[in-house]
Amino acid sequence: MDLIGEKKFDFTKNRKIAYFISSVIILIGLISIIFQGFDYGIDFAGGTLLQIRFDKPISTEEVRNVLGEFNLSRSTIQNLSENEFVLRTEKIDQEQRKEILSSFRENLAELDILRVETVGPVIGENLKKLAIYALLFAFIGIILYITIRFEFKFSIISIIALLHDCLIVLGIFSLFHKEITISIIAAVLTIVGYSLNNTIVILDRLRENIKLKTRESFENLINISVNQSLSRTINTALTTILPILALYFFGGNILSDFALALFLGMVAGTYSSIFIASPLLLEWNKIFKIEQKGIKITTKKKGKK
């Protein structure tokens, strides 16, 4: 069985369409990030999260009314099922929490406390800093590795692809008011590490073809390489996405946003490695006026003059 087979798609000819689609998605995301920012979860913003399960169905309104008595009506209330809720409020202390919970018990129904998380602003700021360090560390580490293993040009292209993938995920999270938590940062980091896989597979193939097929134009070499790698690119993406979907649908609410971020990142990563990364090499050569003969770009540095 061969789903993809030997079909030849012309990726370089239609690359402008891909650039356009990506630009629009990223631009919308960026606008959202700039103007409405991120909805930071309590990990970063500080606050209190309560996950409670009533022993009978309760409406979100009823829960909000009780919170209103404590001047907390602006809290986010997420109902996981008809009797299970996740409440996110500003930071409330033990005493206040106790009063709120007993008010729930008196006015609504008996309940079970499943999860309590309280993060003070100091810890939140600290976690924010750590998240930024982690992202920087990963980015720099990966750039260094790619630069050592490949040409500098490849590493720049990989970074653009990475930024592309991260921006799409973060943009969508900002646009749809999805919370940014530590898990989401972990997902983004995983995407940073993984989405490179497919780009590397294709770039590796390109590097090989450059050596083997010296007579082809660079444009053709890119097309050949992407096509040759297409079935493995799609299959490896598919096998990674299948368990992520399982995680999203069966893994419970704590992991669902994490799985969603991974899913978006994997889709964006696969798309960018096929439609964006390799065609960008062509732009690079055009910008730096490198002759479109494969042989010239294999020898490091010579081509850059």
Next chain:
Amino acid sequence: MNWTKTLRVTSIFVVIFIAIILSFPLNEKINLGLDLQGGSHIILECVDTPNAPVDSDSVNRVLEIIRNRIDQLGVSEPVIQRQGAKRILVQLPGVDDPEAAVEVIGKTALLEFKNEKGETQLTGAHLLNAKESFDQFGRPIVLIEFDKIGAKEFGEATKNNVGKILAITLDGKEISAPVVQEPILDGKAQITGKFTVESAKHLAILLRAGALPVQVEILENRSVGPTLGRDSISKGVKAGIVGLILILLFMLIYYKGFGLIANFALVVCMLLIVGALAGIKATLTLPGIAGIILTIGMAVDANILIFERIKEELKLEKTFRASIDAGFSKAFRTIFDANVTTLIAALALFYFGTGPIKGFAVTLSIGILASMFTAIVVTKIVLELVANKFSYKALV
């Protein structure tokens, strides 16, 4: 089959065997994180107040008192550590009621007896003992007993306030306001308030362990009840099984005989991950389970790269055996590069991540290493064995 081959096949079995030994029995060998077994992760900070500035000594005393309180709560294997100058980390695995535990830990527990003008007559500093009990009506109460100095002060206080109210407060909040009938000189008293059996017990613990010398603030508290912990495990396992079945089916349908080999390698990979987790005594968290599930998908990637490469080599009219060799050696570099970048990301997470997220970095890293091993070693050996018996056509 020659010697080297026998040795290689044996080595696979030895590795699998070790992994199984390490991870059996599963529920004893795998440490569950607080988010899976239920429990609390608390960071306290000692805060300066005009009356009680924080110094190193007071932080140590706070640490001791909190340790004392936790011991009396009966938590098994708690972690109580000083973190930096003013912070204290407390981890309480497996507590049934994390909220109550947090309450007992964070309270200053300053017991005061105040006269009608609100002036403090004496504090609980000279308590000898405190224990929960019941009064003649069967209501929960707390019995307290002062030491010599305390008994004298208490005697004075009661003598000065006969016929008046001598309020008992905890951290400034009134617990009860009894009227003194006659001076109490034996240093024994009972506190009646609106207690439940539980709250009387907690107050007794607090009074026995003593008041904290400085005020503490809860900077971070992450508590998971045992119900949610169990729930998370079963959901994680379910997602893992569904993911695994999807992958096994996909590989079998798409790659047939090759897929079967990849599936075998995947199962070995899973065994290795669990064995390694048990072997290094890592803590499995909920994000850690997610890391394992993610690895299920990533593990077959290397196999896909190898199989696709072999297919290509066959198109160049090479023999099956030659194609296998060429396929592995050409795919190796790609597999290696791709995994190193994921590993760098995992390392960043491990280094800068906190709590459960660290667990994700751990399982992801172990998963990547195990999947590389299984793809490059296990798949290759199995494929070579199969190639001796079957033609390429028989596998696809």
